[in-house]
Amino acid sequence: MTHDRLDLVSKLYxxxxxxxxxxxxxxxxxxxPLVVDLDPTTFCDLACPECISGKLLNQGRFTPERLAALAEELVALSVxxxxxxxxGEPLAHRGTRQVLRILGEAGLAIGVVTNGTMIRQNLAELAQYASWVRVSVDAGTEETYGRFRPDRKGRSVFDKVIGNMRLLAAEKKxxxxxxxxxxxxxxxxxTTVTNHHEVLRAAELAHDIGCDYFETKAMFDDDHHIVQVPRELLDSVDRQLAEASRLESDRFQLVNSSTLTALRRHVGPVQPKEYDRCRVAxxxxxxxxxxVYVCAYHRGNPLARIGDAVTDDLATIWQKSDRGIVDPSRDCRFHCARHRSNLELERIDAGTGEPPLTEDYDPFL
Incomplete structure (x- = not known):
């Protein structure tokens, strides 16, 4: 049975x-928690002008020893x-390889979101232990990559990233x-610069590399609201994706994020929520x-901070913290990928949800 990797509601069951x-x-x-997003470091080797975490970069990292201890605590908590x-860039931390080993050997599922520049240095562990690795490329050519994802000296490292992806494609599990x-x-x-014209070219490159999927997404602003785009731009993207559909097979998928779907449905930047507590938290x-923060949308928000993993163990933080400090009706008016999951959890509580599935297929809720 094939499941949609972005169907977060079904994953609840x-x-x-x-x-x-x-x-x-x-x-x-x-x-x-069942799932944890972990930032090993706030440092990054790229200088992307549109980086949504730009204000939070280069402000600290866990020591390798604490990072390894955190991994052990995640295992002990049955995450x-x-x-x-x-x-920052998770593979930039020299302790990330050990984290991959600790979590992988304990049987936890591991996802990695990376800019791809340091895949080579972490290749063995990524190939062996990662359930998935998603590389943020956002371009189909070296020139466009350099405009949107330059390194700290303003150079394009597109060829390096694509070469690293080919290495991983050849060895990955x-x-x-x-x-x-x-x-x-x-x-x-x-003048306006854009990357939208390279969707098809990038999808073809992803297929050629040996990727399992190609995902298109819409931009967020600094407050996580979806940036609205002209209709003609969205139409161009859709035409390219339609042409790219010829590449699809059992081994290669085109994946649409909920943000792009929201744009197609003319959903505005505000996503109202009627509930005052996030059950997904x-x-x-x-x-x-x-x-430690209630969720990734509130990264760096002191009003959503529930603990300090540098000084305290995770079990204590979780036991003592109140994940209800964020009120979605007030604090989360942006597009949240887990809004539908929250509504489904309300259904489950009311006894109108679905029966649980007979087997697991993807723990990334």
Whole structure:
């Protein structure tokens, strides 16, 4: 049976997580999260002008020893999946390889979101232990890559990233994804630069590399609201994706994020929410060097900080913290990928949800 990797609602019904799902649905505190986003570091080797975490970069990292201890604590808490992400570039931390080994040997599912520049140095562990690696490329040519994802000296490292992806494609056990964020930027001289015209070329390159999927996404602003784009730009993207559909097979998928779907449906930047507590916050959390936060959308927000993983162990933080400090009706008016999951958890609590599935297929809720 094939499942949509972005169908987050269906993932709630997997049997191994069901007891904690029922706790979260009831509004009760869970004993531990099922999924953790982990930022090993805030440092990054690129200088992307549109980086949504730009204000939070280069402000600290876990020591390798603390990072390894965190991995052991995640195992002890029976967390099912960990996403190494940022913030900064997770593969830039020299302790990330050990984290991959600790989590992988313990049987946890591991996702990695990376810019791809340091895949080579981490190749053995990524190939062996990662359930999936998603590379943020956002271009189909070296020139466009240099405009949107320059390194700190303003250079394009496109060829290096693509070469690294080819290395991983040849050795990986998990999935490899090519991520394309549709972007436009107005320059000081009034001209507009965009990458949208390279969607087809990038999809063809992803297929040639040996990626398992190609994902297109819409931009967020600094407050996580979806940036609205002209109709003709979206039409261009859709025409290219339609042409790229000839590449699809059992081994290669085109994946649409919920952000792009929202644009197609003319959904505005505000996503109202009627509930005042995020039930998903009992199932997922974000751990960074600057603190533990209710979720990744609130990375760096002091009002959503529930602990300090530099000084305290995760079990204590989880036991003592209140994940209800964020009120979605007030604090989360942006597009949230887990809004539908929250609505489904309400259904489960009301007894109108679905019966649990008979087997697990993807722990990344």
């Amino acid at each position: 997997q049997p191994s997580g069901w007891p904690r799902i029922l706790e979260a649905a009831s509004g009760s505190p869970t004993g531990a 099912r999946a960990v996403v190494l992400i940022g913030g 998990g999935a490899l994804g090519y991520s394309f964020l549709v972007m436009s930027r107005q320059e000081a001289d009034g 009992e199932l997922r959390t974000l751990i960074t060097p600057s603190g």
